[in-house]
Amino acid sequence: MNSDLFLAGLNIIPSKKHSFFINLSYTISDASFDQVDFPVPEETSPVGFYDFSQVHTFSDLKINQFDLVMTSRNQVTDNVSLDFGFRFKDYQDDEIYLFDGSGSLYLLSAGISYFF
DSSP, X not given: OEEEEEEEEEEEEEETTEEEEXXXXXXXXXXXXXXXXXXXXXXXXXXXXXXXXXXXXXXXEEEEEEEEEEEEEEEOSSSEEEEEEEEEEEEEESSOSSSOOXXXXXXXXXXXXXXX
């Protein structure tokens, strides 16, 4: 299995009442079985019953993922802040085995935080 991750983050605080955070990540992964060499004598099993010649093709994984997260916090009072977020995630499965899980996600969020 091979996996490479590239990650970058930036936290910006222009004032006591405002802060911004950006996080980027990109992951490239691949994995697979080696070819199985497991000979079975014909006299011990029905023909084709124990065919291991294609086992190595069952696990080919080639996945690319990109993730972007941006958040903002705006302090309204000493105890209350407004929080906003955006997330984009792209998942690409380049070696489809059971199903194609490729797709993109867009997520927006907003919230109010109260500090005790």
